[in-house]
Amino acid sequence: MVNPCNKHKFNLTLSMIYSGQLRKNNSFLPSFRIYLIALLIKLDSRGPVFFVQKRLGRNGRVFNCYKLRTMVCDAEEVLGASLAKDSILKKEWEANFKLKNDPRVTRAGRFLRTTSLDELSQVINVIRGDMSLVGPRPRPLYELEVRKEDVTFQLGLAMRPGITGLWQVSGRNELDFEQRINLDAAYVRNWTLWLDISIAVKTIGIVLRQRGAY
Structure with missing residues (x-):
């Protein structure tokens, strides 16, 4: 089984390299794609472009997760x-x-979710060191309230969450809550560099086919 400390060191190094490239190339925040998405969100419904939610990170540390807004303000x-x-x-x-x-999702939001473009802003969290490119799900705080004593749930918090992960290439939103928890734990138990590479490659196909996204 992987040592979570080693995984953390590897992800930190990878995150630093990737973050440096993003800053060097100015490839995220100034991108024309982001401006187009922002315009789409603003034209479709009132409210901010970004949605910020508290999520559980490595070892249960709470951080602000940035996503492009796909829901109504209320x-x-x-x-x-x-x-x-x-x-x-x-x-x-x-x-x-x-x-x-979901009655909360806007028309633009449904498009962004189906195409996975709503995840694009989580690169901010990779740059900040809150998340990795690949990892367990960044879990909402309410999940901890109902599964605080669950060993399997806690195991999924041993590593930094990822923009994509085993859950995303295994069914995404078509999975039930128990399956998502078990896949996060399986990722931690069986982590290797090749697993991350495999997940990253599979994610491309999943996004292009728009499978399991809603």
Whole structure:
């Protein structure tokens, strides 16, 4: 089994190299693609371009995860109202913490999610050292509230989360909550450099085919 400390050192080195290249080439923030996406978001719905949410990082450290906004501004209120009046929707949320037909997602947001463009801004977190290119999922805080004593859940926090990971190339949002937890743990247990390379290559195909994204 991989030593999480060694994995952390490797990811830190990789992150530093990648971050340096991003700054050197000015390939992220000034990119024309980001400006186009920002315009699309602003034209489609009111609110900021970026959505910032607290996520769990390595060893449970909380960090600000940056994503391009895909939901309405009053997302929590919309979710609460929708779950209150639809028992089937509530059951789906309680089982997976995800909704296939999420009422909070905007028209532009659905496009960004399907094409995985909403993940693009997480490069900011790679530069900041919060995330890796490949790793377990960056988990929302509410998952910790329900699985705090779960050893398998905690194992997934042993490494820095990634923009992509074993979960993304194994079904993405089509996976249920338990499957996502188990895949994160499996990634930590079986990590090798070749596993990361394999996941990165597979991610390209998954994104192009738009599989499991909603």
